[in-house]
Amino acid sequence: MNKLCSKLVSRKIKKSIAMAGLAATSVAFSSMSYADETLNLYNWGEYINPEVLTKFTEETGIKVTLDTYSSNEEMLAKLQAGAKGYDIVFPSVHMQDIMAKLSLLEKTDISQSPKFKNIDASFLTAESDPKGEYCLPYAWGNVGILYNKNKVSELSSWEDFFALPDQGQNIAMLDDMREVIGVGLMMDGKSVNSVEKDELKSAQEFLISKKDKVSAFTYDSIPMVQSGDIAAAQWYVGAMLYVFDNPETLAYVIPEEGATMYQENMCVLKGAPNKANAKRFMEFFMTPEIAALNTKQQTNGSMNTEAIKLLPSYLRDNPNINPPKEMKAKLQMFKELGRGIKLYDRVWTKIRTS
Structure with missing residues (x-):
């Protein structure tokens, strides 16, 4: 409730009990105004x-709330379980395609905005949204290896990574089905979107052979790498934030065999209670100074x-x-697999329970 409405309501209540109905109406109106400003x-x-x-709140007066998730699957499960009230989500491209099939996303026509000229059209990669009619390309990067230079003098490949336990060092991988299986497929020179049973079986066997050498499957490995409890961990390029802060201790590398490339997009949910505010935020984020502020x-x-x-x-x-062309060519982006995802579920279950 804004301050002006609060004062008006208070004044009416003090003035007369007979005006209680009017006061109640004012309260309801102010609550609606507050909802429109979130x-x-x-x-x-x-x-x-x-x-x-x-900065968005300062410019617009719209109050922003933020809840977080650790995986695409966690986000989707919460929405499918009936979570209400969210306006914008940030799915990876393959998850955007899944959500589109489930009719969870609102058409925004964001590509019609004059500011959309700032967006590199090569990042309109969602099969369900090739023209940018629904979602706004948000950020992209790769998933490589963060390592502690006090524990590892140099590391350049997944092969080096998996050799560390034999040298008495601990390693960690993400608790992420597609990312982990993707490494197994890349080590065999295959696509991270393969639905060939033989290729997935080979990746499964490779990862099971390495599992006892992996100290943890987790999203929380950065503090362990910083302390040296873990020598190296599979992690996102966002780890460069920590590398820049402590370059004497930490380093990040895109493995020679290749890595996955992620892209998240900003999407408005079909059930969003504040669609106009959501569209306004998308417009705001396309401002070069704001996008640069986020990237920094x-x-x-x-x-x-x-x-x-x-x-x-x-x-x-x-x-x-921003890897050079020859390295970027080795980056693979996940696609929506349809029924093929069941194969990955079985492989992941086998890896985690072996």
Whole structure:
């Protein structure tokens, strides 16, 4: 409730009990106004610069709330379980395609915005949204290896990574079915979207043979790498934030065999209670200065061509954040697998229970 409405309501209550009905009406109106001035985001943990949200509120008066999730599957499960009130989610491209099939996303026509000219059209990668009629490309990056240089003098490949336990060092992988199985497929030179049973079986056998050498499957490995309890961990390029803060101890590498490339998009839910505010936030985020502000804090890639020009050279020219063509060609993005996902479920269950 805004202060003006609160004062008006209070004045009416004090003036006369007979005006209670009018006061109640004023309270209801002010509550509606408050609802119109909110925006509810559901995003990956720490995947947006808080300063971006502060600036949006300062500019628009719209209060932003933020809940977080640790995986696409967690987000989707919560929505399918009946979670209400969220306006914007940030699915990976393959999850956007799944959500589109489930009719969970609102058509925004965001590509019709004049600011959309700032967006690199090559990132319109969702099969369900090739024209950007629903979602806004948000951020992209890769999933490589973060390591502690006090424990590992140099590391350049997945082969090096899996050799560390034999050298007395601990390693960790993400608690993520597609990411882990993807490594097994890449080690065999296969697509991370393979639905060939023989290829998946080979990846399964490889990962099971390495499982007893993996100290943890977790999203919380960064503190362990920082302390040296874990020598190296599979993690997102956003780890460069910690590398820049402590370059003497930490390093990040895209493995020679290749890595996965992720892309998250900003999507409005069909059941969003604040659709107009959600669209306004998408417009706000396309402002080059705002997109650059987010990228500086996240240390990942931006699809906003004008924002990239505003980045400091240590980000813009960093080969881990913006890899050269020959390395980028080795990055693979997940696709929606349809019924093939059941094969991955079985492989993942077998890996985790063996």
